[in-house]
Amino acid sequence: MSKRKIIKIDEEKCNGCSLCIPNCPEGALQIIDGKVRLVSDLFCDGLGACIGHCPEGAITTEEREAEEYDEEKVMVNIVKQGKNVIKAHLEHLKGHKQDAYLKQAIGFLKEKNIEMQIEDKHTHGFSGCPSSQVMDFREKDKISSKKITAFGVES
Numbered sequence: 001m002s003k004r005k006i007i008k009i010d011e012e013k014c015n016g017c018s019l020c021i022p023n024c025p026e027g028a029l030q031i032i033d034g035k036v037r038l039v040s041d042l043f044c045d046g047l048g049a050c051i052g053h054c055p056e057g058a059i060t061t062e063e064r065e066a067e068e069y070d071e072e073k074v075m076v077n078i079v080k081q082g083k084n085v086i087k088a089h090l091e092h093l094k095g096h097k098q099d100a101y102l103k104q105a106i107g108f109l110k111e112k113n114i115e116m117q118i119e120d121k122h123t124h125g126f127s128g129c130p131s132s133q134v135m136d137f138r139e140k141d142k143i144s145s146k147k148i149t150a151f152g153v154e155s
C-alpha cells in the first residue's frame with residue numbers, strides 16, 4: 001500500500017443512477033444498496049474517467065493510502081467485455097499518457113493473442129474524460145498518424 005490518487009464517492013450526493021458505471025471500463029464501480037461503490041482499489045487507476053459522467057458531482061479524486069492499481073487484473077476484466085471496451089481502455093491510458101500501464105495492457109493482449117488497433121487520439125471513445133481534455137496539439141499533430149496495436153506502435 002502506498003499513497004496515491006484514487007476516486008472518492010460522496011454517498012450523500014450519489015443517487016445510484018449508475019451513469020458512471022459504463023464509464024469505468026476498468027470495472028472498479030458497482031451499485032450496491034442503491035449507491036455506487038468502489039469495489040476494489042486495484043481496479044481504480046485514479047484518472048477519473050467516471051467523474052464527468054456523474055450528474056450529481058458525487059465523484060472526485062483524493063490522495064490516500066490504497067492498494068496499487070493492477071493493470072493485469074484490470075485487463076482480465078476488460079477483455080471479457082469485448083473489443084470496444086478494450087479499445088476504450090487503451091485510449092484512456094494513452095490519453096492520460098500512462099505509458100507504463102499501456103505497455104502492460106499491450107503485453108497482456110499480446111500474451112493472449114488478441115490483436116487490437118486503436119487510433120492514437122487524445123479524446124476517448126466513450127464521450128471523453130474531463131481530465132484528459134487538456135491537449136498538447138503539437139504532440140497530437142506529431143503522432144496522430146500512428147496506430148497502437150497489441151504488438152506496438154506503428155506509423
Ligand code: SF4
Nearest residue numbers: 014015017018020054
Ligand atoms: S453517476 Fe453519480 S449519482 Fe449516478 S451512480 Fe454514479 S456516482 Fe452515483
